[in-house]
Amino acid sequence: MVTVIALAAAPFLFKDKIKEMIAKTLNENVNANIAFEDVDLSLFKSFPKANVTIDKLSIITNAPFEKDTLLYAGETNVTMSIKELFKGEGEAMNLESFSVVNGIVNIIFNKDGIGNFDIALKEETEKIKLFIKEIPGVKAIHQLRTRSIAGSIFCDVHVLVDPSISVSEGHYIGQEVDKRLIESFPDITDVTVHIDTEDDELINPSYNLPDRNTLQKILQKHWHDLLPETAIKTVVFHYLDGKITIDLKLPLVLSNQVDLEARLKKIVEREKFITDVKIFYYKFVFYFYSFIYILFFYILFVFLVIC
Numbered sequence: 001m002v003t004v005i006a007l008a009a010a011p012f013l014f015k016d017k018i019k020e021m022i023a024k025t026l027n028e029n030v031n032a033n034i035a036f037e038d039v040d041l042s043l044f045k046s047f048p049k050a051n052v053t054i055d056k057l058s059i060i061t062n063a064p065f066e067k068d069t070l071l072y073a074g075e076t077n078v079t080m081s082i083k084e085l086f087k088g089e090g091e092a093m094n095l096e097s098f099s100v101v102n103g104i105v106n107i108i109f110n111k112d113g114i115g116n117f118d119i120a121l122k123e124e125t126e127k128i129k130l131f132i133k134e135i136p137g138v139k140a141i142h143q144l145r146t147r148s149i150a151g152s153i154f155c156d157v158h159v160l161v162d163p164s165i166s167v168s169e170g171h172y173i174g175q176e177v178d179k180r181l182i183e184s185f186p187d188i189t190d191v192t193v194h195i196d197t198e199d200d201e202l203i204n205p206s207y208n209l210p211d212r213n214t215l216q217k218i219l220q221k222h223w224h225d226l227l228p229e230t231a232i233k234t235v236v237f238h239y240l241d242g243k244i245t246i247d248l249k250l251p252l253v254l255s256n257q258v259d260l261e262a263r264l265k266k267i268v269e270r271e272k273f274i275t276d277v278k279i280f281y282y283k284f285v286f287y288f289y290s291f292i293y294i295l296f297f298y299i300l301f302v303f304l305v306i307c
């Protein structure tokens, strides 16, 4: 009984992992856009083998056959030993059988005799991929596209960075990728770098979250009698995994308020997309220097008036 429950539950546990692995493996190893609607894992369909069904798989080619459908398959079935499901990221999975139902393959050749089915990643693209991954600050890459026009390579890539760094550091890493690629690959003349803070290759979890203005109105409504307006205006919002967390910078004097952190969190967590509030206290050193400056100009002003 326990085994049956475990077998029945496994597809739910593995489904997302399988979906991610399939999308990654396919897209990282070919020069084409591979998309599918859904993935289903069954441990019964081809028992004792695991059966993965991919729904509505399509392969859309890149230049020179831009946006041509090379293959469309209503249902693709792949079987493998159950132990393959436990392999870690980056490990190759051994597949045992592969079959397609309702498939259409569209093969064409251009005037240079090149077929649209030649979607294997070129050696150069593979080199570029490894090169970018070694640049400090780059955690991973996806959707690397290279287009070769009259001997020049145009490169477009999504670079995943640490989501806790600042926008300017992210921008700096993007510039480094651009600069180093152009310096190291003579054929590359143009680079477009998209800085990602989360992997948006499959889904965009933060797509429908509210913007800064909307959020600040919400915070103002909840926090106006607890915090100064400037503190609310300078909050940092982190949009990750479909949720928002807030970094709040407050002057050290406010740390004396009893349970401030707990009160702020409690109010704001009623908003379903806000999951956490972190408070950082700082000393008001700035005010001290401002005071000195104001005093200096005041004395100067009085001095000039008297004279």
Ligand SMILES: [Zn+2]
Pocket: 142, 143, 158, 159, 194, 196, 199, 200, 201
């Ligand atoms: Zn991306």
